[in-house]
Amino acid sequence: MSAAAFRMIDANLNRAREAIRALEDVARFAWNDRGISEEAKALRHALQSAVAALPADRLASARDVEGDVGTALSGANEYGRAGLGDVAVAAGKRLGEALRAVEEAAKTVDPAVARAVEVLRYRAYALDARVALRVRASARGQWRLCVLVTRAHCRLGWEEVVARAIAGGADAIQVREKVLSGRELVAHARAVRAICAPRGVATIVNDRLDVALAADADGVHLGTDDLPVREARRIAGAALRIGASTHSLAEARAAIDAGADHCGVGAMYESGLKPGLAPSGAAYLRAFVEEFPGFPHLAIGGIAPGRVKSLVGAGCRGVAVSSAICGAADPEAVARAIVAELEVDATAGARSIAGGAA
Numbered sequence: 244m245s246a247a248a249f250r251m252i253d254a255n256l257n258r259a260r261e262a263i264r265a266l267e268d269v270a271r272f273a274w275n276d277r278g279i280s281e282e283a284k285a286l287r288h289a290l291q292s293a294v295a296a297l298p299a300d301r302l303a304s305a306r307d308v309e310g311d312v313g314t315a316l317s318g319a320n321e322y323g324r325a326g327l328g329d330v331a332v333a334a335g336k337r338l339g340e341a342l343r344a345v346e347e348a349a350k351t352v353d354p355a356v357a358r359a360v361e362v363l364r365y366r367a368y369a370l371d372a373r374v375a376l377r378v379r380a381s382a383r384g385q386w387r388l389c390v391l392v393t394r395a396h397c398r399l400g401w402e403e404v405v406a407r408a409i410a411g412g413a414d415a416i417q418v419r420e421k422v423l424s425g426r427e428l429v430a431h432a433r434a435v436r437a438i439c440a441p442r443g444v445a446t447i448v449n450d451r452l453d454v455a456l457a458a459d460a461d462g463v464h465l466g467t468d469d470l471p472v473r474e475a476r477r478i479a480g481a482a483l484r485i486g487a488s489t490h491s492l493a494e495a496r497a498a499i500d501a502g503a504d505h506c507g508v509g510a511m512y513e514s515g516l517k518p519g520l521a522p523s524g525a526a527y528l529r530a531f532v533e534e535f536p537g538f539p540h541l542a543i544g545g546i547a548p549g550r551v552k553s554l555v556g557a558g559c560r561g562v563a564v565s566s567a568i569c570g571a572a573d574p575e576a577v578a579r580a581i582v583a584e585l586e587v588d589a590t591a592g593a594r595s596i597a598g599g600a601a
Contacts, residue, residue: 249297249305251348255341256294256302262338263287266374269331274377275536278496282370286363293359294345297352328378335371342367373500376476377538380504383484385539387585388578389415389447391565392435404574405438411578417464417563419449432458447486455483462486464507467494476502486541490523492534499535506531507563510544511554514566525557532558548577551584560585 267283270276308314324330342364349357390408394401405416416439418432432454436446447462448455452475455463462484465472472487479485487498488507495506508531510522528542542559547567554562564581571577 245351246305248348248351249301250307252294252297252345252352253302253306254311255344255348256290258341259290259338259345260287262334262341263290265334266331266338266370269327269334270374273327274538275534276377277534278500279370279373279377282366282373286366286370289363289366290342290360293363294349294356296356297349328381331374332378335367335374338367339364339371376502377499379481380499380502380539381537383504383539386415386445386505386541386561388413388561388582389417389541389563390568390578391417391419391449391563392569393419393421393565394431396566396569398570398572399574402434402438404569405435407573407575408568408578409439409442409444411568411575412582413444413568413578415445415447415461417447417449418460419565425451425454428454429457432460436460445484447484452478452483455479462504464488472498472501472503488543489531491527492530495531495535499538505539505541506535507543508540509542509563511542512545512550514544525554528554528559529557546581548580548584551581555585 263283263286267280267287270279270283324333342360346357346360346364349360388408388411390405390413392401392405392408397404399407408416416435418428418435420428420431423431428448428451432446432448436458439446445461446458447464448458448460449464450466450469452463452465452470454460456479460483463475463479464486465475466488467490472485475483475485484504485502486505486507487494487501487503488509489495489498490509495508498506508528511524511528512522514522522544528540531540539561540559541561541563542554543563546554546562546564551559551562562581562585564578567581568574568577
């Protein structure tokens with residue numbers, strides 16, 4: 244058996260274990276993401292079992308830290324990390340690389356070990372993808388106010404509603420039209436984007452991934468009966484911000500793991516848009532924020548001025564609104580009032596969440 248092979252295996256097992264631990268700790272302490280943390284922990288234990296047949300004394304005796312020429316080498320960006328998300332992404336890449344090196348070297352020592360490590364390498368690739376999606380979602384940013392605009396629900400002309408909502412502080416407009424043909428919807432989404440884009444406001448299309456892509460929108464929002472988030476992400480890649488409606492922590496976790504960039508969290512109150520949906524109230528919102536701290540979200544369902552304060556107290560950082568703004572005589576004033584509630588009570592909301600997590 245080659246001493247060099249054992250030396251390669253030993254060094255890369257160390258790299259793999261370190262990478263898994265970094266992933267696990269970022270998911271646990273920075274993101275409070277139980278799913279990623281649990282998978283990293285399971286992978287760490289599975290790796291130990293996969294290489295258990297290798298003689299520990301041969302691995303230990305092959306280690307030569309003093310004679311390792313690689314300890315003095317470093318890459319240009321090796322010590323640069325913008326945040327813990329970058330730490331996790333780097334760890335995910337390093338894990339796959341290390342497992343591949345272990346697998347290849349193990350083929351010369353114990354083919355059974357090599358096959359076991361190969362299985363883990365594919366699990367590592369899947370974990371790396373989950374981490375990358377989680378980091379990208381956080382980087383997308385948090386909207387304060389997304390207005391869902393349906394032309395038939397607008398008291399004023401829809402163009403005026405959109406413009407006034409933006410003037411009042413809306414940073415996203417969601418096109419919600421259930422009766423338009425695909426051709427009509429693309430044209431309408433483009434018209435909405437023509438108002439939003441010059442003002443730095445996102446245009447989101449409800450339900451229709453094809454329309455969002457055709458209209459060059461910024462994103463799409465998918466309900467529980469629409470195209471699955473994973474399929475939408477596979478088709479759109481990074482071109483669109485993908486939102487997903489969620490009504491439970493299980494739905495939220497599935498959406499996040501599938502690549503959602505933000506979650507609709509609701510319904511907070513009874514809503515004319517979804518009259519058959521029982522409201523979950525602030526309890527689900529609080530649970531969501533505690534389970535996925537920092538993950539972009541929009542509380543939705545019956546949101547109106549005077550109702551936002553209690554949601555901010557539960558940790559809310561953004562809301563989605565329809566009737567209260569579309570049906571208003573002064574959409575700008577309503578939007579401004581909602582944004583003011585979010586801003587005034589933001590500090591109190593942060594304290595509430597910190598206290599709940601202690």
